[in-house]
Amino acid sequence: MAHGLLVSDHAIINDIYSFNLKAYVDLGVTVKDSLEDALKVIELGAAGEIIICLSQMGEVDAGFAIVTKVEELGLDIPIIVIGEKSSVSNTAKAYTLPPNFNIPVLVKTIAKILGITAKDMMEKSIPDFYPVPMSIVDTFEVAPCHLYLKVSKGSANSDYVLCVEKEGSLSGKGDRYRSEGFHNLYIPSDLRLEIVNKASKVVMAKLNDPLIQGQDRLKASEQGYDVVGGLLGESSEVTPEVVAISKRCVESVKAVIGEVPKVKILLLGMLENKTGYLYLHSVMGTYVSRHIIREISWGSDEHAEKLSFVFFFHDIFLSPIFAKYPHFQFEEDLVFKDDLGDKEKEVVINHARLAAEMVKSFPRCPMGADAIILQHHGTTNGMGFTLDYKDDISPLAKVLIVSEAFVDQLILARDSGAEPVLEDMIAELRTRFRKHTYKKIINCLETISF
Ligand SMILES: [Fe+2]
Numbered sequence: 001m002a003h004g005l006l007v008s009d010h011a012i013i014n015d016i017y018s019f020n021l022k023a024y025v026d027l028g029v030t031v032k033d034s035l036e037d038a039l040k041v042i043e044l045g046a047a048g049e050i051i052i053c054l055s056q057m058g059e060v061d062a063g064f065a066i067v068t069k070v071e072e073l074g075l076d077i078p079i080i081v082i083g084e085k086s087s088v089s090n091t092a093k094a095y096t097l098p099p100n101f102n103i104p105v106l107v108k109t110i111a112k113i114l115g116i117t118a119k120d121m122m123e124k125s126i127p128d129f130y131p132v133p134m135s136i137v138d139t140f141e142v143a144p145c146h147l148y149l150k151v152s153k154g155s156a157n158s159d160y161v162l163c164v165e166k167e168g169s170l171s172g173k174g175d176r177y178r179s180e181g182f183h184n185l186y187i188p189s190d191l192r193l194e195i196v197n198k199a200s201k202v203v204m205a206k207l208n209d210p211l212i213q214g215q216d217r218l219k220a221s222e223q224g225y226d227v228v229g230g231l232l233g234e235s236s237e238v239t240p241e242v243v244a245i246s247k248r249c250v251e252s253v254k255a256v257i258g259e260v261p262k263v264k265i266l267l268l269g270m271l272e273n274k275t276g277y278l279y280l281h282s283v284m285g286t287y288v289s290r291h292i293i294r295e296i297s298w299g300s301d302e303h304a305e306k307l308s309f310v311f312f313f314h315d316i317f318l319s320p321i322f323a324k325y326p327h328f329q330f331e332e333d334l335v336f337k338d339d340l341g342d343k344e345k346e347v348v349i350n351h352a353r354l355a356a357e358m359v360k361s362f363p364r365c366p367m368g369a370d371a372i373i374l375q376h377h378g379t380t381n382g383m384g385f386t387l388d389y390k391d392d393i394s395p396l397a398k399v400l401i402v403s404e405a406f407v408d409q410l411i412l413a414r415d416s417g418a419e420p421v422l423e424d425m426i427a428e429l430r431t432r433f434r435k436h437t438y439k440k441i442i443n444c445l446e447t448i449s450f
């Protein structure tokens with residue numbers, strides 16, 4: 001194995017460069033995240049056969065400092081600078097690469113410098129990849145398998161780069177990747193079930209921990225939600241595992257929202273935690289619908305329980321789709337997105353029917369929960385989305401629909417940066433849902449603690 005020095009304080013670059021260089025050109029790198037330490041390594045003659053460095057670190061021209069040191073010592077080591085912020089970028093003194101995660105270009109450049117032919121490069125069959133939501137990544141302390149990042153749009157396999165090796169520490173990684181705008185990591189598709197199963201064990205243990213509370217409990221339930229979504233996406237069979245995790249999650253959500261004084265506080269907490277859209281909308285919907293049931297003349301505890309159950313499952317078949325396209329919001333919009341394949345659009349259109357079928361085989365499924373789920377987009381066959389909300393669906397389905405519409409308005413208002421105004425939101429709902437039975441439900445929102 002050849003050896004080199006990587007000088008960078010960008011943790012993600014350090015991960016993906018070192019793993020991919022080892023994998024593709026058999027180059028091991030010593031990583032130094034301070035320029036001072038890197039210069040020491042060079043002085044000691046331990047830089048190896050190549051130096052790769054960020055063009056700038058902090059305010060310092062790192063490329064220049066390294067080129068100068070190498071020249072001073074009279075060493076003959078090729079230097080690659082990443083980015084154009086150094087005075088040696090784009091000069092004969094160093095090779096210059098763009099400041100991104102473009103691993104193929106990096107690998108090609110290094111192979112050329114080190115005289116490695118394509119033939120020498122390890123021939124690898126690159127697997128298909130499957131997205132894993134960051135919430136599931138967070139369940140592990142060490143990587144359960146090689147984890148990959150998708151570094152550009154498009155679907156070519158070369159867009160995926162190794163970012164954490166199997167058994168590598170995941171401490172702090174989830175937050176770091178999130179802060180760089182990544183919502184998912186990827187795993188080889190054939191490992192999907194194995195990884196989801198592993199995650200489910202960890203999540204179950206967390207949900208069973210009586211000491212976790214508040215946002216941590218809500219977060220553990222989100223992990224449970226994603227695990228259940230992953231399991232059901234694999235096969236819609238209701239396994240004992242699916243039953244156990246979802247029961248715990250429904251209980252957890254109920255316990256947490258029972259302690260939240262205001263709907264906006266719940267929203268803010270979840271936004272801060274970068275909760276995925278689907279789970280956020282499920283939890284917020286539960287909160288709002290429980291308020292409606294408390295207010296409406298015919299509401300009972302049994303109805304509230306039923307709605308908690310229904311809210312957990314109603315969109316669960318969309319979970320793998322939102323995992324793959326985490327930047328999307330609002331279910332109705334999905335069918336119009338070009339990114340989605342035909343099969344995925346089919347799932348979107350049928351997601352209410354699929355979930356209704358699935359909960360039927362759920363042990364002690366609350367009576368009528370399947371019908372509410374089936375009708376949750378206003379159609380009686382669980383297919384598609386209606387714009388014309390009629391009276392022919394169950395009253396609890398109407399509560400669900402109004403609650404969801406309210407939550408989506410809240411999210412829209414937040415996204416636009418405006419402070420949501422309760423009266424305006426209610427007025428908007430009244431124009432959208434004209435039938436008398438819906439109006440009664442909407443009236444209940446006037447007393448929600450906002
Ligand atoms: Fe839905």
Ligand SMILES: [Fe+2]
Nearest residue numbers: 314315331404
């Ligand atoms: Fe929904």
